[in-house]
Amino acid sequence: xxxxxxxxxxxxxxxxxxxxxxxxxxxxxxxxxxxxxxxxxxxxxxxxxxxxxxxxxxxxxxxxxxxxxxxxxxxxxxxxxxxxxxxxxxxxxxxxxxxxxxxxxxxxxxxxxxxxxxxxxxxxxxxxxxxxxxxxxxxxxxxxxxxxxxxxxxxxxxxxxxxxxxxxxxxxxxxxxxxxxxxxxxxxxxxxxxxxxxxxxxxxxxxxxxxxxxxxxxxxxxxxxxxxxxxxxxxxxxxxxxxxxxxxxxxxxxxxxxxxxxxxxxxxxxxxxxxxxxxxxxxxxxxxxxxxxxxxxxxxxxxxxxxxxxxxxxxxxxxxxxxxxxxxxxxxxxxxxxxxxxxxxxxxxxxxxxxxxxxxxxxxxxxxxxxxxxxxxxxxxxxxxxxxxxxxxxxxxxxxxxxxxxxxxxxxxxxxxxxxxxxxxxxxxxxxxxxxxxxxxxxxxxxx
Amino acid sequence: xxxxxxxxxxxxxxxxxxxxxxxxxxxxxxxxxxxxxxxxxxxxxxxxxxxxxxxxxxxxxxxxxxxxxxxxxxxxxxxxxxxxxxxxxxxxxxxxxxxxxxxxxxxxxxxxxxxxxxxxxxxxxxxxxxxxxxxxxxxxxxxxxxxxxxxxxxxxxxxxxxxxxxxxxxxxxxxxxxxxxxxxxxxxxxxxxxxxxxxxxxxxxxxxxxxxxxxxxxxxxxxxxxxxxxxxxxxxxxxxxxxxxxxxxxxxxxxxxxxxxxxxxxxxxxxxxxxxxxxxxxxxxxxxxxxxxxxxxxxxxxxxxxxxxxxxxxxxxxxxxxxxxxxxxxxxxxxxxxxxxxxxxxxxxxxxxxxxxxxxxxxxxxxxxxxxxxxxxxxxxxxxxxxxxxxxxxxxxxxxxxxxxxxxxxxxxxxxxxxxxxxxxxxxxxxxxxxxxxxxxxxxxxxxxxxxxxxxxxxxxxxx
Ligand SMILES: Nc1nc2c(ncn2[C@@H]2O[C@H](COP(=O)(O)OP(=O)(O)OP(=O)(O)O)[C@@H](O)[C@H]2O)c(=O)[nH]1
Ligand SMILES: [Mg+2]
Numbered sequence: 001x002x003x004x005x006x007x008x009x010x011x012x013x014x015x016x017x018x019x020x021x022x023x024x025x026x027x028x029x030x031x032x033x034x035x036x037x038x039x040x041x042x043x044x045x046x047x048x049x050x051x052x053x054x055x056x057x058x059x060x061x062x063x064x065x066x067x068x069x070x071x072x073x074x075x076x077x078x079x080x081x082x083x084x085x086x087x088x089x090x091x092x093x094x095x096x097x098x099x100x101x102x103x104x105x106x107x108x109x110x111x112x113x114x115x116x117x118x119x120x121x122x123x124x125x126x127x128x129x130x131x132x133x134x135x136x137x138x139x140x141x142x143x144x145x146x147x148x149x150x151x152x153x154x155x156x157x158x159x160x161x162x163x164x165x166x167x168x169x170x171x172x173x174x175x176x177x178x179x180x181x182x183x184x185x186x187x188x189x190x191x192x193x194x195x196x197x198x199x200x201x202x203x204x205x206x207x208x209x210x211x212x213x214x215x216x217x218x219x220x221x222x223x224x225x226x227x228x229x230x231x232x233x234x235x236x237x238x239x240x241x242x243x244x245x246x247x248x249x250x251x252x253x254x255x256x257x258x259x260x261x262x263x264x265x266x267x268x269x270x271x272x273x274x275x276x277x278x279x280x281x282x283x284x285x286x287x288x289x290x291x292x293x294x295x296x297x298x299x300x301x302x303x304x305x306x307x308x309x310x311x312x313x314x315x316x317x318x319x320x321x322x323x324x325x326x327x328x329x330x331x332x333x334x335x336x337x338x339x340x341x342x343x344x345x346x347x348x349x350x351x352x353x354x355x356x357x358x359x360x361x362x363x364x365x366x367x368x369x370x371x372x373x374x375x376x377x378x379x380x381x382x383x384x385x386x387x388x389x390x391x392x393x394x395x396x397x398x399x400x401x402x403x404x405x406x407x408x409x410x411x412x413x414x415x416x417x418x419x420x421x422x423x424x425x426x427x428x429x430x431x432x433x434x435x436x437x438x439x440x441x442x443x444x445x446x447x448x
Numbered sequence: 449x450x451x452x453x454x455x456x457x458x459x460x461x462x463x464x465x466x467x468x469x470x471x472x473x474x475x476x477x478x479x480x481x482x483x484x485x486x487x488x489x490x491x492x493x494x495x496x497x498x499x500x501x502x503x504x505x506x507x508x509x510x511x512x513x514x515x516x517x518x519x520x521x522x523x524x525x526x527x528x529x530x531x532x533x534x535x536x537x538x539x540x541x542x543x544x545x546x547x548x549x550x551x552x553x554x555x556x557x558x559x560x561x562x563x564x565x566x567x568x569x570x571x572x573x574x575x576x577x578x579x580x581x582x583x584x585x586x587x588x589x590x591x592x593x594x595x596x597x598x599x600x601x602x603x604x605x606x607x608x609x610x611x612x613x614x615x616x617x618x619x620x621x622x623x624x625x626x627x628x629x630x631x632x633x634x635x636x637x638x639x640x641x642x643x644x645x646x647x648x649x650x651x652x653x654x655x656x657x658x659x660x661x662x663x664x665x666x667x668x669x670x671x672x673x674x675x676x677x678x679x680x681x682x683x684x685x686x687x688x689x690x691x692x693x694x695x696x697x698x699x700x701x702x703x704x705x706x707x708x709x710x711x712x713x714x715x716x717x718x719x720x721x722x723x724x725x726x727x728x729x730x731x732x733x734x735x736x737x738x739x740x741x742x743x744x745x746x747x748x749x750x751x752x753x754x755x756x757x758x759x760x761x762x763x764x765x766x767x768x769x770x771x772x773x774x775x776x777x778x779x780x781x782x783x784x785x786x787x788x789x790x791x792x793x794x795x796x797x798x799x800x801x802x803x804x805x806x807x808x809x810x811x812x813x814x815x816x817x818x819x820x821x822x823x824x825x826x827x828x829x830x831x832x833x834x835x836x837x838x839x840x841x842x843x844x845x846x847x848x849x850x851x852x853x854x855x856x857x858x859x860x861x862x863x864x865x866x867x868x869x870x871x872x873x874x875x876x877x878x879x880x881x882x883x884x885x886x887x888x889x890x891x892x893x894x895x896x897x898x899x900x901x902x903x904x905x906x907x908x909x910x911x912x
Contacts, residue, residue, distance in 0.1 A: 275854045277878030283861060 009249035010119045011235050012039035014110075016139065017095070017132020018055050019162060020124035021078075022220065025056055027228040029069040035235045039113045042073070043106065043139075045082040045098055045131045052078060058217040079109040081135075088130030091394050092175050092182075093404045095134020103142065110143060115150040120249050121157050122231065123194065127179040128164035128172035137182035140193050156252045158234070159183045159194035162227070163201040163291065166373065170384070173377035178411075180370075181418040184262065190417050195253050197262045198361065199370065200227055201291040208288050230265045230290070233359040236306050236348050243309070244348040245319050248302050251344050255300055255363060258341060260425045263300070263363035264291040271356040273311045279325050281305070281358040286333060289362060292369040297429050299335045299364030301326075303345040306357045312349035317356070322347045336432030340364075366429060367422055382411065451496075458489075507573045514580040515557055515564055522549055525587050529594055531645050535601040541594050548583055555579070595641040602644055606634045609655055612698045616662055619705040620761040626658040659697050663689060666704045669712075669761060677711035709760050716760035723770055726828040727751050730777060733832070733839050738846045743780055750776070770824050777831040778820050784838040785815050791845045798852055801891055804884050805848045808841050851884050862889045862903065866896065872903040 013036065015024035021042045028040050046052055052074075053060075060066050082088075082098030099106065115121065123140055125132030140157050143149045161183055164172040186193040205223045213219055237247045255261035268285035276284075282303065286295055303326045307317045323345050330339030341364070385392035391405045462485050469477045522545060529541045552558055556567025557579070568576065613627045633654065638647050663686065670682045685704040689697050731747045750773060757766060788811070795805060814834040820827065858879060865872045874882050883901055890898035896905045 271857065272850065272854050275850055275880045276857075279878040280858075280861065284857065287860065287864060 008035055008237050008247055010037075010039070010117065011035045011122055011249075012041070012113045012115060012119060013122045013124065013231075014041045014043065014113075014136075014139065015124040015132070016043040016099075016136045017125050017129050018044060019126035019129065019220070020132045020136075021055050022059065023224045023227050023231075024124055025066075025070070025073060026059060026221075026224050027231050028073065029059075029063075029066050030228065031232050033232070033235050035237075038077070040073070040077050041109050041113055042078045043099075043109075043132075043135065044078070044080055045084070045087040045095065046080050047087045052080060058221065062221065076112065077109075079106060081105050088134055090128075090171060090175070091130040091404055092134035092178055093130075093394060093406050095129075095131040096138045097134075097404065098131075099135035099138050106139070107149070110149055115143075115155060117151060117154065118250075119150075119155050120252065121150070121155055122234070123157055123159045124162075125159070125179070126162040126164075127176040128162075128168055129175065133161075133175050133179040137179070137186050137193055140183070141186045144193075156195045156249070157193075158196050158198065158252060160198040160200065160227075160230070163199060163203075163370065163374075165206075166203045170377040170381040173374040174381035176374055177371075177378045177418065178414050180262075181414045181421075184421055185417045190413070192256055192261070195256055195261065196363075198230070199262060199264050199291045200230070201370070204292050205290050208290070226267065226290070229267055229269055229357075230359065233265075233267070233269075233304055233306065233357060236304065236350070237346065243312075243350075244346050246344065246346040248304060248344050248346045251302070254342060258300070258364070258428065260299070260364040260421070260428055262365075262367065262425075263302075263361045264289050264293055264365070266290065266295075266360040266362055267358075269355065269357040269359075271358070273308055273316065273356040276356055278305060278317060278322055278356070278358070279329065281356055282325065282329050282360065285358045285360045286329075286362070292373070293362065293365045294369070295333055295362055295365070297335050297364075297366040298362040299340045299428050299432060300342040300361075301330060301334060301340060301344075301363065302361040303343070304348065304359045304361075305346070306348045306350050306353050308353050308355070309349045309351050311356075312347070317347060319345075319347045334362075335364075335429050336434075337436070338432070340432065341428065364425060364428055367425060371422070508569065510573055511568055511571070511576045512564060514576050515568065518552070518580050518583050519558070519562060521584065521587055525591060528591075528642050528645060532594065532598050532641060535605055535648070536594075536598055538594075541590060544586075544590055548586060552579070552583070591641050595639070595644060598641055598644050602648055605648065606651060609651060609694070610634070612655075612694060613658065615698055615702055616658075619702045620709065620759045621662045621665055621701070621705065623658055623662065626654070626661070630654055630658070655694060656691065659691055659694070659701070662701050663691070663697075666701055666708070669708045670704070672764065673708050673711045676715045679707075679711060682707040682711070705761065712760035712763050716763050716766065719763075719766055719770075720754065720757065722825065722828075723766065723773065724751075724754050726832065727754060727773060729832050730773075730835060733835050734780070736839050736843055738842050739780075739784070739839060743783075746776060774820050774824070774827055774831075777828075777835060778818060781815055781818055781831065781834050781838060784835075784842055785811070788838065788841055788845060791849065795845060795848055800848060801887070803887055804851065804891075805844060808837050811837050811841060814838075847881055847884075851881055851888065854879075855885065855888060858885045859889060859892075862886065866903065866905040870905050874901055 011033075013024050013027070015021050021044055024040060024042055028036075044052065044055065053070075056066075056070055060070060081102040083101060084094065084098060088095035088098060121140075121143070123136055125136040127133050136159070140159065144152065144155070144157065161179060163176055180197070180199070183194050183197050185191065202223055205226050206219065209222055209226060211219055211222050213222070234249075237244050237249065255263075266285040266287075266289045268281050268288065271281050271284070282305075289295065303322075305317070305322060311317050326343060326345040327339060330343050331337065334340040334343075385394070385408075387408055390408050392408060394404050394406055466478055466481060469481055526542065526545050529538050529545065532538055549558075549562070553560065553562075555571075556565050557576075559565040610627075610630065613623060613630060617623055617627055630651065633647070633650055636647065638644050666682075666686050670679050670686060673679050673682065682704045685700045685707065689700045691697050727747065727750050731744075731751055734744055734747055750769065753769060757769070792807070811834075814830075814837050818827070818830045818834050822830070858877075861877060862872055862885065865876050869876075872886060877885070879885060886901075886903040887898050890896045890903055896903055898904075
């Protein structure tokens with residue numbers, strides 16, 4: 001099979017909140033990919049006494065080359081929104097309200113991204129904070145439904161949410177559960193929000209990388225480096241001398257049809273193509289899911305490999321072999337005995353890459369591990385709320401200016417929504433685990 | 449004529465005026481008048497005589513010019529026609545020229561020695577001009593006719609020269625370029641007989657140069673061939689060459705070359721075969737990716753050069769190539785050897801087990817043995833041995849480095865597989881050097897065992 005140059009997908013990045021801003025900036029500074037161009041937007045709220053530079057301070061001192069990039073980013077790619085002088089103060093409700101009230105400011109920046117056609121919009125947020133976690137679900141919903149901002153119904157929204165460290169306080173996990181839910185479902189009717197939600201867990205990534213540094217900023221930096229590899233692999237087919245036969249981005253809307261659309265990336269990058277077969281790289285990748293999951297419950301997989309052009313030309317790697325290897329791998333490692341419900345593999349040959357990089361997006365897996373890690377703290381926080389006539393006041397101890405009311409019914413709705421999503425997930429997994437049909441009996445039933 | 453008429457008229461008018469003065473004014477007036485007329489006549493005739501000589505001089509100058517030009521053209525044509533003599537019959541053209549000359553002599557334009565004769569004085573300029581133009585016209589016609597019959601003869605002649613050059617080329621002389629420039633010169637357009645004759649002279653000159661070159665080549669080859677057989681005949685052929693005769697020179701040269709071929713053939717063929725074999729061996733050894741692209745290209749080129757060398761007369765080039773092969777392999781050996789030595793330091797740091805990495809202890813001796821001053825056969829044997837050992841070692845070293853560099857990534861895979869099933873085999877792990885990775889793992893984890901390409905762990909496999 002000969003490679004054809006495909007009309008690759010265009011991407012944009014929208015990042016809200018401090019953590020997400022750092023990740024997106026790092027990606028923008030380190031990887032220039034033509035598929036992204038300069039369609040990057042960093043959103044944040046601010047406290048009157050803190051400069052927006054604060055977020056990037058560590059990166060700028062760590063690598064002096066970033067200063068120049070930062071100066072250009074600052075000019076037109078950072079949007080500070082909100083009327084409150086105090087930021088969102090770890091309250092997602094505040095983050096959401098601020099974005100809604102100041103949407104006119106945000107709209108201008110989004111128009112600048114000139115979203116069109118079948119662009120994929122990569123939306124990043126941390127799940128423990130207030131600004132990103134609160135605003136991003138609202139923004140996805142808003143952009144999707146407001147005519148003129150995007151091609152309604154055509155764009156895909158790929159959300160990436162970062163789960164807090166295990167040791168973080170209860171409110172962070174309350175935020176996390178709400179955030180995951182609101183990224184999955186939003187609005188009065190609770191319709192699907194993002195087309196795909198990628199989950200990454202700080203503690204898990206740190207364990208995979210064997211990070212032992214004690215400085216928080218450096219630890220974030222290392223995790224963020226790993227996360228931008230994910231961003232890079234997702235966008236890979238769109239540039240950097242890349243050639244592939246399939247652009248997986250064309251298939252990112254499929255999970256919506258199935259009804260479950262949460263994923264986690266599994267990475268194995270920097271492999272020596274002389275040593276590693278694709279099978280081994282694939283194994284290594286799936287050994288390293290960026291969220292604690294049981295791969296045996298995964299029902300969907302997007303498998304992307306980037307190999308140096310040379311090794312594709314000489315036949316060491318080929319799309320056909322890759323598909324066959326993926327198929328075998330899926331049968332052995334995914335839910336059920338038939339290799340899950342949905343699987344796409346794409347081999348990308350790149351002039352610029354020297355290593356064999358593999359990313360597997362595993363999806364539809366059981367959320368049990370993630371939820372069980374959060375549930376205790378979620379309830380701890382929920383129960384600490386003082387409810388008066390159906391409403392609770394979320395206050396920030398650190399900043400008395402922040403006060404916001406939240407209706408307990410809304411919390412219940414969120415809980416119901418995630419529960420029904422979980423139920424559907426489990427049902428899909430169970431379906432796959434069921435024995436194969438009794439063909440003889442079925443055929444008879446079908447009239448043969 | 450007019451001069452007399454004017455004079456007569458002037459006299460008659462003077463006499464008339466004299467009578468009139470006599471009748472009207474008397475004798476004294478006539479006296480004055482006569483004196484005036486006489487004085488005027490004297491002045492007038494003086495001026496006339498001056499003017500007359502002046503114009504006569506210009507006319508005779510013009511005549512001389514025409515006559516000189518005519519003479520030159522005649523002589524020139526005669527010369528050109530004479531030099532065309534060796535390719536065509538020129539008698540009739542010469543005769544025509546003689547006729548023309550004789551005619552002019554008869555007219556007393558020239559004397560017998562073709563010097564300008566004073567007899568021309570009696571002719572007017574116009575007449576001389578007429579004769580000049582006529583002669584020129586006749587010469588032009590004659591020249592065109594001569595060129596017309598010369599051209600096909602010249603073409604024939606050029607063909608014969610060309611075929612001689614081709615014979616020499618075919619015999620093996622290195623004159624490909626000479627032939628090319630000969631053909632270029634031969635096809636240059638030329639119109640007049642003079643151009644055609646000039647072209648022949650140029651081509652003859654080129655031919656002579658080429659022949660000299662070939663004679664030089666033959667002499668050189670005869671000397672080189674002395675080591676390989678009796679060259680007496682060849683030398684005689686070369687000595688007998690009389691370069692004024694193209695045909696015989698070419699025959700001698702061709703025969704000499706055949707003789708040389710006969711003498712050199714066996715030697716050339718066997719040396720060519722041997723070198724080809726050695727180059728092929730080196731090429732096969734150097735096929736390893738680790739040797740580097742430049743070296744592979746160099747040896748490939750040598751092989752190509754050998755392939756296109758099939759004439760025993762090129763034995764010198766074959767010798768040059770032998771030298772080139774010697775230098776190349778010597779350099780390659782040095783290069784790879786120092787690379788290996790550098791890597792060894794790095795490798796020794798890891799204290800590798802001998803099942804993962806071994807060092808061929810004979811390498812220094814093998815390399816030492818390679819001596820560029822030895823005869824080609826012996827040299828090649830040593831060099832190929834050393835090169836082979838070196839490249840094998842290089843591959844082992846590079847593989848080891850790869851194993852060390854990648855072990856960190858492979859280790860968790862092996863560990864997981866061991867935990868899953870208590871054993872790992874080649875089929876479980878799709879990586880290059882899989883046994884070595886397993887072996888290394890077993891060395892680092894003494895509780896595991898690596899035997900017969902199988903890694904086992906005594907711990908019971910965990911259920912996943
Ligand atoms: N991986 C990663 N996580 C981060 C980073 N910065 C913060 N976090 C995590 O994100 C959560 C805090 O979210 P932030 O992004 O700081 O908050 P925000 O969106 O700015 O919202 P505010 O609460 O208004 O500040 C915590 O769980 C942190 O562990 C980062 O640079 N990288
Ligand atoms: Mg913040």
